[in-house]
Amino acid sequence: MMKKEFVRCLGALTLVLATTISVSAQQKQKALTIVQQGSFAIGGTLKTEPGNFELDHALKAQGQTFHGDHAYVFYQNPVKARQYPLVFLHGAGQSKKTWETTPDGREGFQNLFLRRRFSVYLLDQPRRGEAGKSTVAATISPIPDEQFWFTQFRIGNYPDYFPNVQFPKDAVSLEQFYRQMTPNTGAYDPIVVTDAVSKLFDKIEAGILITHSQGGGPGWLTAIKNEKVKAVVAYEPYSGFVFPAGELPKPIKSTGLFGELKASVIPLSDFIKLTRIPIVIYYGDHIAKEPSKVWNMDHWRSGLEMARIWVATINKHGGNATVVHLPEIGIHGNTHFLFADLNNVEVADVLSSWLRKNNLD
Known part of the structure; x- marks a missing residue:
């Protein structure tokens, strides 16, 4: 041969x-038993071109419409569903796939929590994935960058995996991980995202919002906008932290490739709304404890530090917010995708305990 x-x-x-x-x-x-599943678009805008549609000139825009900037939702309802459904919002460069089957073929949070009798709603945010119909133009460039993301997401410092990392180390799983990444089809706009997510909560009437990474910012904004968000669970948020006027922390410097981390100001009346619901934030492993020249570990150090300041501010105003750094409770090796890591059942158990503690299950 x-x-x-x-x-x-x-x-x-x-x-x-x-x-x-x-x-x-x-x-x-x-076997999984469900009583209903389906999908739909939610939110979005409608554009109409002036003029009258002419059948003989059907390729002309005049008189025609364009629906865009909606979210796409896939849902499943189990038998004897618990009181609140779980709404899952992905992070940057991701889609609802991030919550589905893991890169190595195990069950993701979609099925893990469906088995625990939670209804699950998986979102593709506007201008992403199956909600790709954007009202603004974008250029998608096929620039090789996957080794950067391997490092940024703390799988390791490419080409090396972290010694105890909870990410499968076979080539097939890594390829599956790379292939689940998907681009924006229009500019990322947290307000557009928030509007669509809020419309979903209007439709389901109440639920728990679970976000990942870049989804953290729209998560807070949705909770502020819509009281039907009964709790927020955030996995490794980095940007989008909001503070009341007069309490904005100084930017946190980092050797990460995105520079210093800044928060933004919102009215106190809006911030107070975050104190009325339980909030928990989870971070994985291989995050620097102090300023470091290892840029990926230092990048997430600044995010974790900002999250702790943010939680302390919420609690100072009478809230119920918590940051959980998994290594500090004896769970080690997790990447930025801790809900899909090899120990994701253990990570799910931690969330289940928090939901039970806060009477959310």
């Missing part, structure tokens, strides 16, 4: 073995 053919066969065998392992693991799960 020629060398190229051998390598090709070996690669195919690796894929088959990885797939077989994943399928076998899934077969051991008990």
